[in-house]
Amino acid sequence: MEDFLDLVSIKEGLPGMHMDLCAHYYSACMTTLHRSGHQDGVVLQLDGDRQGNVMLHWEDYFDDCIDRSWQEINYCTDHAAVCVSCMLAINETEYTIVERSCKGDGFDYWLGHKDDILFNHAARLEISGILKENATNTVEKRLKIKIKQTEQSDGSCLPAYISIVEFGEPKAIFKKK
Template sequence: MTIFTLEELKDTITLFSATEADFWSENSIVALEHNNHQSGCILKVYGDQVDEIGLKWTKTVVKNGYKEEKKFIEKSAEAISFFLTRHFTEFNVIEEACIGTGVDYWLGYDDKHQKYNPKNFLTARLEISGINIETLSNSLEKRVKVKMMQTVPSDDTALPAYISIVEHSTPKAHFSKK
């Protein structure tokens, strides 16, 4: 079974600062513990592939700065989605996308990959969403449909788009290519 150690995110997305990666990792720990999960819980993944992934952490997070559920759920979904991107694709998260592009992040090959091209390094798109507790009106399936449509503004790039939705109460995720 694959294990994602949340504190190792800074080693996974090397084009972002370690401080930012640690912030995303802390948000994941807060979101999972908010839903009474402990280190070693299993993330069930659906979408293009089905998998079970262990989520581990050792850090104790001081939660005084993590009171707004919507914020820590979204940042947690980003962190877990970054791990899923590295696990299910050959891409890495390259940079944050600007509002209006219909996606959250641009993906590409890192400089160690044989297909890396420094003149054309953005090769895919990533749209992410987080759900705390899935409901009938806010399910993974419904959110996937919404996020697929949301990527339309950057469809003219002809780059593949990946959709990653992370639900924290189970926990489970949907990861697929548009």
């Protein structure tokens, strides 16, 4: 049985991410999925802490203006991966996004318990995106790099989740370190 990931819902915003920023990430995700030849309902192969298939729900409204807005492919792919990874974090854990981390922390977002109205830091999330895997750039290789990267914040004694999203197939690794 396939799970369902509603990417459109990120546009409502998250406790630590304003809806305007979420809409930006969604736009990048929609653009990347469109450019990769996918349609609403495409199945994401999930690996890591759980293996399975996750059906992605998204709305494709790609046009010339959006195309011109997202010409920097790496920037677009990275931001698309944030959209998918945030929704995976919400779907696959007891956490939600509560704050952007600072540059140099070794991870991208602080996670907090969904029912904690104070949004205390409870875990870390590191994200990476790959447009299309190749022999030198695989999700497995990227996972090793990102696990090492999070070591600089291991002093927090908080769990770290690593999310690597590849859009060509599409597939993702979502793993607790």
